[in-house]
Amino acid sequence: MKHLLLTLTLFIGWNSFSQLDTLAIQDFELVPQAPTWTYSGVPYGFQQGFTPATNTSIPNTELGIGGSRSWHTEQQSSGAPLTFDNISIPAGYDSIRMSFRLSGQNITGSTGGPDWLDYVLVEYSLDNGATFVPRVRVRGADLNNCFWSFNAQGSAVVPHLPAVEQLFNPYGSGLQEVEGISYVEISFPGNITDLTVRITPRTSTTTDDWLIDNVLITGENQCVPTASALTETVCETFTAPSGAVYTASGLYNDTISNTAGCDSIIAIDLTVNVPTSATDSLVACDSLTWIDGNTYTVSNDSATYMLTNAAGCDSLVTLNLVINTTPSNSVTQTGTTLTADASGLTYQWVDCDNNNSPINGETGQSFTPINTGNYAVEITSTNCTITSDCFIVDYTSIDELFPENKELVKIVDLLGRETKFVPNVPLIYIYSDGSAERKIITE
Secondary structure, three states, X not given: OOOOOOEEEEEOOOOOEEEEEEEEEEOOOOOOOOOEOOEEOOOOEEEOOEOOOOOOOOOOOEOOHHHOOEEEEEOEOOOOOEEEEEEEXXXXXXXXXXXXXXXXXXXXXXXXXXXXXXXXXXXEEOOOOOXXXXXXXXXXXXXXXXXXXXXXXEEEEEEOOOOOOEEEOOOOOXXXXXXXXXXXXXXXXXXXXXXXXXXXXXXXXXXXXXXXXXEEEEEEEEEOOEEEEEEEEEEOOEEOOOOOEEOOOEEEEEEEEOOOOOEEEEXXXXXXXXXXXXXXXXXXXXXXXXXXXXEEOOOEOOOEEEEEOOOOOEEEEEEEEEEEOOOOOOEEEEOXXXXXXXXXXXXXXXXXXXXXXXXXXOOOOEEOOOOOEEEEEEEEEOOEEEEOOOEEEOOOOOOOOOOOOOOEEEEEOOOOOEOOOOOOOOEEEEEOOOOEEEEOOOO
């Protein structure tokens, strides 16, 4: 099977090149290439592969391009034309070319081949087949039969005007690979809108074979490349104008078509920044209102929130929150003794009358002040601290006389420490009914 590039780029110089687009092609394969140039008429036949090593005018030569399938004609004294259907030409081309490859041989014998009576006539129509102009006629040799392969050096290349037939043929014999016409082309201006082609091969005997392959129309643009520069800073990925995707910073060249259909080279200076992530580890008492606006009352390690980092990219923050419970701050007062109701925690008794300053050494669950005043306790449980209400302890109303219906429970000094009776020293006497008195007993 033959292969043909549908777009051909020909460099003409340092600053421009020619771009050929295939608008239609007929390669005579069982499954023809696209865009397929259909035709009307009945071909004499087809050949493919290579000629035998013996008993042919050119042993082992290809019967189609690369041994592929080609249109074959022999012993057609009246000609066997094919009309290749009208092709509507798109706008925007500088020129249009119709071309095909040609070989003249005797594929069954070592002598013979096309002579002066044998020809291939090429006609074109620019009015959808209403009228045809005969423009190229390729004949056999002037003086003898001749034969050449698809690789012969001669060509029949003409513009579409003047609208008269132009003849091409080998002159002598024995020089057919040099003089043979293996390439035929008619060029047209880019502003034509329709093109129909008729090719008529004529041979007089079975020893005169024409082989035709790859009949096609191409559109040509003389291109001048353009260049531009692009500086981009993106997050994670960048899609270039051509559709290429880049994920790393660097200098890149991207190619697209400009308005003339030619290459536009874009130099891209690309900086790719990356998203970041972080964990916000917090400890709170009872509840926390986080950056997402939600209030959490239990520990949480799955909540997330999207911020923007310094590079302008996404920064995903994950919450790692521990919620502790603030203890109860209730206090029970029994006489002059204050007791925090919550057990097994950390305590610090404070003087409410002295801006809640801590009382040195008073870190027990219970506290008995030695002076009249207002007192409270700071209770701490797992980093959560709460202060109780202030409670008044008033010694000014304590009866200095021993009541008959109460018993002495203990004696403490002015620092609240339990002690034995000591004469001539001010002490506090605490009784079974919760009352206390401060006095000095002298001896």
